[in-house]
Amino acid sequence: MPFPPGFLWGAATSAYQIEGSPLADGAGASIWHRFSHTPGNTHGGDHADVACDHYNRWADDVALMQRLGLNAYRFSVAWGRVLPEGTGRVNAAGLDFYDRLVDGLVAAGIEPFLTLYHWDLPAALDDRGGWLNPDAAEWFADYARTVYARLGDRVRFWTTHNEPWVVVDGGYMVGPMAPGHRNKFEAPRAAHHLMRAHAHAVRALRAEGARQVGLVVNLEPKHPASDSPADTATAARAHAYFNRQYLDPAMLGHYPEELAEVYGEGWPGYTDADAALTREPLDFLGVNYYSRTVVRDDPSVFPDGARKVPQTHAAQTTLDWEVYPEGLTEVLTWVTERYGALPLYVTENGAAFYDPPSPVEGRVDDPLRVAYLRSHLQAVHTAIERGADVRGYFAWSLIDNFEWAHGFSKRFGLVHVDYATQARTPKASAHAYAEAIRTHGASLLP
Numbered sequence: 001m002p003f004p005p006g007f008l009w010g011a012a013t014s015a016y017q018i019e020g021s022p023l024a025d026g027a028g029a030s031i032w033h034r035f036s037h038t039p040g041n042t043h044g045g046d047h048a049d050v051a052c053d054h055y056n057r058w059a060d061d062v063a064l065m066q067r068l069g070l071n072a073y074r075f076s077v078a079w080g081r082v083l084p085e086g087t088g089r090v091n092a093a094g095l096d097f098y099d100r101l102v103d104g105l106v107a108a109g110i111e112p113f114l115t116l117y118h119w120d121l122p123a124a125l126d127d128r129g130g131w132l133n134p135d136a137a138e139w140f141a142d143y144a145r146t147v148y149a150r151l152g153d154r155v156r157f158w159t160t161h162n163e164p165w166v167v168v169d170g171g172y173m174v175g176p177m178a179p180g181h182r183n184k185f186e187a188p189r190a191a192h193h194l195m196r197a198h199a200h201a202v203r204a205l206r207a208e209g210a211r212q213v214g215l216v217v218n219l220e221p222k223h224p225a226s227d228s229p230a231d232t233a234t235a236a237r238a239h240a241y242f243n244r245q246y247l248d249p250a251m252l253g254h255y256p257e258e259l260a261e262v263y264g265e266g267w268p269g270y271t272d273a274d275a276a277l278t279r280e281p282l283d284f285l286g287v288n289y290y291s292r293t294v295v296r297d298d299p300s301v302f303p304d305g306a307r308k309v310p311q312t313h314a315a316q317t318t319l320d321w322e323v324y325p326e327g328l329t330e331v332l333t334w335v336t337e338r339y340g341a342l343p344l345y346v347t348e349n350g351a352a353f354y355d356p357p358s359p360v361e362g363r364v365d366d367p368l369r370v371a372y373l374r375s376h377l378q379a380v381h382t383a384i385e386r387g388a389d390v391r392g393y394f395a396w397s398l399i400d401n402f403e404w405a406h407g408f409s410k411r412f413g414l415v416h417v418d419y420a421t422q423a424r425t426p427k428a429s430a431h432a433y434a435e436a437i438r439t440h441g442a443s444l445l446p
């Protein structure tokens with residue numbers, strides 16, 4: 001199973017989920033720090049004050065990546081470490097941390113793949129309206145320039161936002177994620193400014209010399225539960241809301257018509273001229289993939305009238321996500337057909353399963369994750385055979401970590417973390433991935 005030459009075999013993490021020490025060395029608090037310290041928002045009141053202590057253990061973690069044979073690592077920068085107030089004063093100590101990390105990766109032969117925004121907006125900017133403030137586009141471009149100035153000589157791959165859909169649906173529309181609003185008037189406006197910020201940052205990075213600039217979206221097939229007109233229309237609406245809301249304006253220059261229906265009176269009536277403000281040619285697209293949803297029409301379901309129909313015949317993760325590898329082939333071929341043949345990276349793919357609580361004789365057997373990894377890498381390969389230009393794959397996640405509102409109750413890592421001791425133990429899935437990398441995919445053959 002030959003993957004293309006130069007294929008990136010990576011793993012992904014994000015700043016707030018693994019680093020810990022969120023206020024160290026002059027960093028400004030993020031909305032996730034504030035949100036997780038507000039009672040009732042996370043499982044058991046979990047917060048990421050320590051998390052995986054990666055802020056202090058980054059060198060060991062790089063050594064671990066090297067042992068697994070990864071040739072790429074996707075991580076995010078915490079905006080508030082770099083600019084504690086979000087704008088203005090630069091905190092050199094915060095940049096020093098990423099500078100050391102990038103040096104460590106390069107020395108280990110691991111390609112750094114950097115995300116600027118993985119959901120941890122500086123709280124000081126939320127106090128100024130966060131993504132609802134039209135100035136957010138300038139704030140974000142300034143932040144991008146500042147990070148580029150320090151790391152641009154060693155980091156080739158730059159991405160702006162991670163998963164705009166989650167930022168807005170989770171943070172402004174439905175509310176389980178920071179800043180926890182539930183408001184159909186805010187959500188489309190936050191989406192628009194978030195994506196204006198994306199376009200501004202792409203231009204800023206290019207002007208500074210960046211040559212590989214992209215965006216990361218999460219994609220998920222929406223399949224109708226029956227061929228009734230109502231279910232078919234609902235699946236199309238859910239697809240527009242989830243998969244096309246950000247990519248259509250950013251790549252094609254217009255918002256999907258279905259958004260007027262989803263947001264109802266909250267829809268600001270954005271025109272093509274508005275959409276064009278979010279559009280800037282990209283060097284690549286990052287695709288995060290976890291599952292699909294099969295949907296049935298049910299107007300009582302907020303916001304898109306799509307009731308999820310559990311697929312009880314299939315394996316499920318502990319988040320009740322159906323294991324559906326064919327969907328990864330589907331989304332990779334779909335983006336290629338709809339938006340043109342641009343280079344793609346699978347920037348996240350993985351699953352939370354019930355792992356044994358602790359290692360037994362140094363082993364953590366996670367057969368379901370091994371099967372998930374194998375079937376999804378095969379699905380990537382099928383997409384490549386069908387013409388998708390996929391140039392890399394990042395498993396989510398390198399290590400168990402803080403799973404947002406679920407706190408530490410869900411484990412996605414290839415590597416087990418004992419949160420009491422911070423010991424790292426590669427699970428069977430990490431060994432299987434290492435073998436896939438070593439054989440350039442041949443070990444994935446049946």
Ligand code: BGC
Nearest residue numbers: 014162163166218348396403
């Ligand atoms: C996010 C990660 C998250 C993962 C699993 C993605 O939506 O980018 O931060 O941990 O999914 O839920």
